Amino acid sequence: MNKTKNQAHIYGAAVEMSWMDASQSLTDLIFSGVTAALKDADMTLEAADSIVLGASDLIDGRSLSSMVTAPAAGAYMKDEIRLSEDGLAAASFGAARIEAGESQVTVVAAWGRASEGDPLAVSRAGSDPFLHQPLCISEMDVSAFRLSRWLGRYPDNDASRRAASAERQRRAAGNPHALHSVTAPRDVPYPLREDESCRWGDVVAAMVIGKAPGKVLISGVGHGTDHADLGERDLLEMPALRDAARLSLDAAGINLSDVGLFEIDGMTLSDEALSAEAVGLCPAGDGFRALAERQDINPSGGSEAGWCYPAMGLVRLIEAYQMLRAPQGPDGPRRAMATGLGGGGAQTATAIVLEKT
């Protein structure tokens, strides 16, 4: 268990996904998502004394977008921290504020609206201007590099790839948060396949956490950062994620086998599969099979249910939280882990362990 005096408990959360809804501005979407989380927590904004945001000016298409969007997330006249990072990192900062005793109740919010811009074009423009911009690589190419490396080492896995893809489509179809409509084109570089890409979405995730006891506790947090240059990274082992997961378990004082539910972030099916391997959920080379066969990994359907950086780590956490909170038998999971990946080809990673109190 976490030995700090204060612990961060979750009171409520919401995920809202849509696509190209012109009747709602970005700030409308954020306001709606945060309002839904507060309602789920049975609280009003007055209860919160701080706000932590995970968002990207480039994805938002608004320079200094925090000025525009933070009040929509409830930040007016409150203590606000804004990260240009994955939403799970924002959740970890929120938890740290609670544990440090500097906040009683924090709203954590993250969003990304793929329909207003082009996240892959943003990732091309945001890469190194000397080495990578001239070659126009995007986050999707990084995913393809990673998969090509995996296929070279673990050939003859086509059946498990196809089974994992079919299974996550089935799970996403049953996910009440998921987008089910056709959204942006799913063009992908080879060796990725269209059905292995994400379903692009307009995504808002929000969570209300605080010091007073709640039904679910944030019991462990871990972070990791890999090399800056992709050419120096181990594309298969994903050590930043591996370390983040291990550190979150250490902080919670448990082993991986003590966790009964996993929500693993990844823009593509193969990113999810390799992330599952990195976390230690299966032997190397078995990631797709694990996604196809294990019901405790991404029951939400993962990125097939809707995806836009940088909201997705927080989405994964909320999916895990809501499944822990749902009525279940005595054999239901008591602990869950969510992971989130940062941009730059998952250079940064966060893992959070949740525990029912």
Place this chain on the structure above:
Amino acid sequence: MDGTEPLTIPGNWNFSYRYFAGDTATRFFSELRDNSRIMGTRNPVSGNVMVPARTFSDADYVETTEWVEVSNEGKLEAFSIVGTKFPGLPDPPFVLGYVTLDGADTAILNHVTGVDLSDIEVAAQELLKQPRVKAVFKDQREGRITDFCFEVLHDGAEK
């Protein structure tokens, strides 16, 4: 709403930047342009040679101490076959790949040529074998990463 079409307006960011490469990258790109050489720098702690050349190792957090010329040949580590048209790049499909050159300990990204892409699946089977490749330099070089590309050496695939 009263049935009025929701307002939607176009947007376009078009800012200019001036990127400073720094001394290390300037030498790296100058070597490409002037001498058709690919240079790395050595991490004094691990002994690893990093290509492209870097001022420091982020893993050991030390300055690099030595310039090292690496081979123009190496192994294709990972690839992506791009099927979308981008301004300034060849018509698709084309291959991007990370290559670890002989004498280097890190991989460098560039175009990979010399693969018949008329059948992507067949091409991929060749690339998945991590073939040997060779850097081929342009006649007119500008001191840019696009001064060279990699060409697959068909008789030297590694297991």
